[in-house]
Amino acid sequence: MGQELGLLRELGFEDAYPPRRTQGVREGADDRSGRLHAATEGVREEAGDRSVRLQAVAVEAQSCTACRLCEQRNTVVFGDGDANADLMFVGEGPGYNEDRQGLPFVGRAGQLLNRIIRAIDLRREDVYITNVVKCRPPNNRDPQPDETAACRSFLDRQVELIEPRVVVALGRVAAQQLLQTRDSLGRLRGRWHEVGGVPVRVTYHPAFLLRDPSYKRAAWEDMQLVRDRLLDTAEDG
Numbered sequence: 001m002g003q004e005l006g007l008l009r010e011l012g013f014e015d016a017y018p019p020r021r022t023q024g025v026r027e028g029a030d031d032r033s034g035r036l037h038a039a040t041e042g043v044r045e046e047a048g049d050r051s052v053r054l055q056a057v058a059v060e061a062q063s064c065t066a067c068r069l070c071e072q073r074n075t076v077v078f079g080d081g082d083a084n085a086d087l088m089f090v091g092e093g094p095g096y097n098e099d100r101q102g103l104p105f106v107g108r109a110g111q112l113l114n115r116i117i118r119a120i121d122l123r124r125e126d127v128y129i130t131n132v133v134k135c136r137p138p139n140n141r142d143p144q145p146d147e148t149a150a151c152r153s154f155l156d157r158q159v160e161l162i163e164p165r166v167v168v169a170l171g172r173v174a175a176q177q178l179l180q181t182r183d184s185l186g187r188l189r190g191r192w193h194e195v196g197g198v199p200v201r202v203t204y205h206p207a208f209l210l211r212d213p214s215y216k217r218a219a220w221e222d223m224q225l226v227r228d229r230l231l232d233t234a235e236d237g
């Protein structure tokens, strides 16, 4: 309990509380965490095959020139994490640091995302993280609809191969592009969506939370529902 509250305070959730369905049973936190990991263990034998197939798609992306974003990229940022992950995060696109390092969500926003992941009893290496476009938009502008459309097959194949139990869209751009809608973030938050048969939850982008920490509590409420959904589907097997 103390450790979790410490994490939540680190995130800025000063008045954080345990999720409704687990109030009073915080002593079971390690057990629940174990079940989340056990769900991953149960299909471990598939992971190698998934990883190989995902790697093949990543290799394909490395030479992609399907949209103008290929022109100024330093590297293709395909994705990072466990090919057998139960939880996938989708952001809008690589930034400067991501383009340099070839990894999604590095830098301060990435560090906050790591802490958010830890706050729901997982580690970064347990989840899979990617973006709707795999190449950096110049000057960190929003990816254009034709660019996300050109890149969509990579994202669809990532979801299809990994088969996460839940996808979290980080921020308005990722949510709109992932869900193919022009609805505002305010309309998209607070309910479940679906992509390829996978439940999708929309929350704030970590970079936005760094700019306006007053939204961290709302983001934490989103993530509690994600954690509960993961636990429910783990229990369902």
Ligand code: SF4
Binding pocket: 061, 064, 065, 066, 067, 068, 069, 070, 076, 133, 134, 135, 147, 150, 151, 152
């Ligand atoms: S953003 Fe996607 S579609 Fe465009 S060049 Fe990069 S990998 Fe290809």
